[in-house]
Amino acid sequence: MHYIEVENLNKSFTVRKKREKGRLTREKTVIHALQDVSFHIDEEELTGYIGPNGAGKSTSVKILSGILTPDSGKATVGGLTPWTERKKHVENIGVVFGQRMQLWWDVPILDSYRLLKDIYKIDKNDFENRLEELTDALDLKELLATPLRLMSLGQRMRAELCGSLLHSPKLLFLDEPTIGLDAVSKLKLREFLQKENKEKGTTILLTTHDMEDIAALCNRVMVLGHGKKLFDGQLPDLLSRYDTQRTIHVRYDTAPDFSSLPESCTLQKEGDNYIITYAPAELPTAEIIARLQQAGRMQEMTAQSQNIDHLIARMYREMDL
Amino acid sequence: MKKYLSTFRMRWKMETQYRGAAIGGIVCQMVFGLILISVYRALYQGNPQSMPLSAIVTYVWLQQAFFRMLLSSDNDLMDKIRTGGIAYEMCRPVNLYGYYYARIMAMKLTGSLLRAIPMLIVASLLPEGWGIGAPTSLPALLLSLLGLTMGLFCMCALENITMGITMRTIDFKGFQALLNLLMATFSGNILPLTLFPDSWQPIVKLLPYAQLLDAPIRIYTGETPVAQAGEVFLIQGAWLCIFVALGLFLWHRNTKKMIVQGG
Numbered sequence: 027m028h029y030i031e032v033e034n035l036n037k038s039f040t041v042r043k044k045r046e047k048g049r050l051t052r053e054k055t056v057i058h059a060l061q062d063v064s065f066h067i068d069e070e071e072l073t074g075y076i077g078p079n080g081a082g083k084s085t086s087v088k089i090l091s092g093i094l095t096p097d098s099g100k101a102t103v104g105g106l107t108p109w110t111e112r113k114k115h116v117e118n119i120g121v122v123f124g125q126r127m128q129l130w131w132d133v134p135i136l137d138s139y140r141l142l143k144d145i146y147k148i149d150k151n152d153f154e155n156r157l158e159e160l161t162d163a164l165d166l167k168e169l170l171a172t173p174l175r176l177m178s179l180g181q182r183m184r185a186e187l188c189g190s191l192l193h194s195p196k197l198l199f200l201d202e203p204t205i206g207l208d209a210v211s212k213l214k215l216r217e218f219l220q221k222e223n224k225e226k227g228t229t230i231l232l233t234t235h236d237m238e239d240i241a242a243l244c245n246r247v248m249v250l251g252h253g254k255k256l257f258d259g260q261l262p263d264l265l266s267r268y269d270t271q272r273t274i275h276v277r278y279d280t281a282p283d284f285s286s287l288p289e290s291c292t293l294q295k296e297g298d299n300y301i302i303t304y305a306p307a308e309l310p311t312a313e314i315i316a317r318l319q320q321a322g323r324m325q326e327m328t329a330q331s332q333n334i335d336h337l338i339a340r341m342y343r344e345m346d347l
Numbered sequence: 348m349k350k351y352l353s354t355f356r357m358r359w360k361m362e363t364q365y366r367g368a369a370i371g372g373i374v375c376q377m378v379f380g381l382i383l384i385s386v387y388r389a390l391y392q393g394n395p396q397s398m399p400l401s402a403i404v405t406y407v408w409l410q411q412a413f414f415r416m417l418l419s420s421d422n423d424l425m426d427k428i429r430t431g432g433i434a435y436e437m438c439r440p441v442n443l444y445g446y447y448y449a450r451i452m453a454m455k456l457t458g459s460l461l462r463a464i465p466m467l468i469v470a471s472l473l474p475e476g477w478g479i480g481a482p483t484s485l486p487a488l489l490l491s492l493l494g495l496t497m498g499l500f501c502m503c504a505l506e507n508i509t510m511g512i513t514m515r516t517i518d519f520k521g522f523q524a525l526l527n528l529l530m531a532t533f534s535g536n537i538l539p540l541t542l543f544p545d546s547w548q549p550i551v552k553l554l555p556y557a558q559l560l561d562a563p564i565r566i567y568t569g570e571t572p573v574a575q576a577g578e579v580f581l582i583q584g585a586w587l588c589i590f591v592a593l594g595l596f597l598w599h600r601n602t603k604k605m606i607v608q609g610g
Contacts, residue, residue: 092438095604116437116438126430126435127432130357132364133361144349145353145440
């Protein structure tokens with residue numbers, strides 16, 4: 027038995043449009059947010075959950091955290107069905123919705139934490155220790171007496187995360203936790219999540235659009251599109267399917283002659299730079315470089331692998347998302 | 348139980364966070380009270396009513412002092428429903444009905460205590476005919492306090508139903524405007540219910556809005572004799588049961604059909 031088991035989960039929403047002029051009824055569209063989604067996650071796994079906007083990622087997180095009731099299908103987390111045994115289930119989970127707030131806007135965050143302590147019935151000593159540990163790791167010590175409304179976005183996100191982890195949940199859902207964070211905060215957050223996963227054995231399900239998050243944190247990724255699961259496996263495996271091209275930027279002293287370049291590669295000119303895109307599987311890199319050298323006296327050359335965002339964009343395109 | 352008490356403490360902190368607003372509220376309510384009393388004094392000079400003026404003045408002060416208990420809407424909670432922030436509340440190991448009940452109660456209680464205590468002190472120092480009168484007897488005082496407590500429980504249950512309806516209608520303004528109108532009229536806040544025509548009395552006394560302030564004030568001023576206080580509690584208890592049952596039912600259904608707005 028796996029820690030999280032999801033079987034044939036379905037959920038649809040009805041969206042009503044504004045009534046058009048001259049018509050009596052409003053147009054209704056049914057959006058299938060989830061269609062027969064099944065997967066399982068073991069304890070201590072750190073899984074990334076990706077897909078374009080509206081793919082159904084948040085819906086599945088909401089179902090698994092007991093907020094929404096699915097139309098049909100089964101799901102258990104640690105043997106409990108989230109939507110029927112909500113109260114018992116949520117004691118073990120922590121949730122961070124990147125674009126919502128759980129802490130109180132007007133009062134110092136420490137007061138919010140104290141309330142959470144009572145809500146989750148955390149023992150006083152455990153609370154003190156955990157708070158110490160979290161404020162240390164998330165750099166929140168000086169902010170404890172500051173009301174949430176006076177914090178920057180990055181500080182707020184760290185404060186929110188701390189709030190979600192106070193009761194040491196066994197399972198953590200993160201819905202776009204790095205939204206709007208600067209590079210330093212992002213790196214810190216990632217480092218922290220990794221530590222939580224390794225040292226505390228927290229199972230983490232991470233939803234994000236930031237592929238760097240996924241690359242840095244997750245061994246396993248699930249891709250969701252139009253409510254269906256499209257891929258489930260290792261990130262490198264996913265990427266290697268689409269990562270078939272390389273680009274070389276070259277600059278020459280004099281105008282080059284590219285007549286010897288094979289037709290299978292594409293050539294673009296950008297200022298003084300020439301950008302050559304080719305597939306190494308068809309055309310060995312050594313071959314390309316030799317041809318480029320023949321074209322003229324090279325001044326500068328850089329080879330690049332494709333940006334991960336481009337790969338994902340290509341994947342979404344090819345999967346018709 | 349502790350978690351529900353904690354929400355109280357939180358609300359108290361939030362109320363005291365904006366002391367200026369609290370002081371402003373007190374001053375506003377005091378001025379309101381004085382204006383109303385002036386109006387009744389003028390009315391009585393022209394045409395004395397069956398109820399003594401001092402009882403009306405006391406009625407007005409008590410209404411003003413506990414005005415915040417009447418005033419519905421915790422905008423925080425309404426906003427949570429509107430924007431989908433309620434998603435977080437669903438992830439807490441609490442009974443949602445109870446949790447919201449506690450928060451509504453906390454708002455009403457902390458907000459009104461913060462204002463009522465200083466106001467009642469000032470009102471008791473005002474000269475005869477302007478200030479609040481003493482209760483008819485000690486049992487009357489105690490029973491009216493009990494009545495106020497019961498009334499508060501009723502009001503919170505009623506507001507929790509509003510909250511449950513808001514979860515369906517999403518926007519609360521229209522519904523609330525209607526409720527506020529009913530409330531202002533039938534709570535005795537605009538015109539003391541004791542001044543309503545005699546033929547109306549049996550009905551207005553039974554309405555839920557009369558239970559919060561009107562019923563206990565009548566015990567305080569002696570309008571309702573101590574011996575009849577039991578009847579008042581019976582009416583309050585009946586409303587409380589109806590409202591809680593309806594609220595629980597509504598919340599239970601809502602959580603099953605919930606959609607979270609805004610992604």
